[in-house]
Amino acid sequence: MIAQTQPILLSVNGVNKSFGGLQALHDVSLEIASGHIYGLIGPNGAGKTTFFNVITGLYEPDAGTFILDGKPYEPTAVHEVARTGIARTFQNIRLFGGMTALENVMVGRHVRTRQGLLGAVLRTPAERREEKEIVEHARALLDYVEIGQYAGYTARNLSYGHQRRLEIARALATEPKLLALDEPAAGMNATEKIGLRQLLEKIRNDGKTILLIEHDVKLVMGLCDRMTVLDYGKVIAAGLPQKVQKNPKVIEAYLGAGGS
Incomplete structure (x- = not known):
């Protein structure tokens, strides 16, 4: 685990919903x-996914302030949040089932494209170069998460x-500056x-920041650097x-007798 000596990437204060x-x-x-890797845990109905939905633009908070990478941040539309630097996954898998693994990753990459609709329609040299870069980057990411051999498989x-x-x-x-994962180990x-634990450790060691909701207590306790319990x-x-893990309130509300 990493010592708390790094600068604060995301500061959330007084959020109500x-x-x-x-x-x-x-x-x-x-x-x-x-x-x-920051854990957000708690019993069912504690508000964990609501918090995720607030910071990723799905829900508008009733109150609260947000600072992302030193700048005020207002969660708005989901695509704007992604451009700002927060990406998330969902508890229930949300892939494009009829598209290939490669195409699914390319969809994510298009948030960072520079060529607009006109370039895509006209197939300009700049657009073709960018599309090639997107394909190469998507393949590299599939290799990174160790499923590169399945690039041509449909997601489903x-x-x-x-x-x-x-x-x-x-x-x-x-x-993303912040990767928000909603129960990635579920199922x-x-x-x-x-x-999964090895992959998340690799992502952290490569400098990424992760916010993690997870019900697997053993996984969370062994993986997270710090955490909040709701x-x-x-x-x-x-x-x-x-x-x-030893906090009496946490034991009573979530972990059960003995904190295990």
């Missing part, structure tokens, strides 16, 4: 250091674990989880995993 009479988030604040025909890796590759194609077997939309603990 209500749906009718239900307050899903209440005064949620956290700071994520650059190059860390990939194994479950490989589909999860493809989602991560597509998110990385946007060149994985033990072998796939080991591979319960009923409120922060009940934050800090180093080994300290959070």
Whole structure:
């Protein structure tokens, strides 16, 4: 794990979000250091995915301030959030099932394209060069997540674990400052989880910052540098995993007797 000496990449302060009479988030604040894997955990209904949806532009917060990489940040439309530097995956896999693995990653990369619609229509030399670069970058990312041999496979025909890796590759194609992963280990077997942990450690070691929602306590505690625990939309603990794990409120709300 990395010591808390890195600059803060994302600072979130006083976030509130209500749906009718239900307050899903209440005064949620956290700071994520650059190059860390930061865990966001809690029981079902704690507000974790709502928080993800707020910072990635799916939900508009009722209150709160956001600083991303030293600059004020306002979560707006999803595509604008991706351009700003936050990419996410979802708890339920959301790939283009009829497209190839390569094409799925290329879709993510198009957030960073320079040539507009006119260039695409006219097939200008600049557009063709950029398209070649997109293909090469997509292939490199598939190799990076260790599914390069499946570039030509349609996404729906990939194994479950490989589909999860493809989602991560597509998110990385946007060149995110923050990679937000919503339960990436959900549905994985033990072998796939080991591979996922190794992949996420590699991504962190290569300088990326990850915000992780995950229900697998063993995975989270062994992988995250720091974490926040939510319960009923409120922060009940934050800090180093080994300290959070022993927090009585966390044990009562989430981990169960003994903190295991």
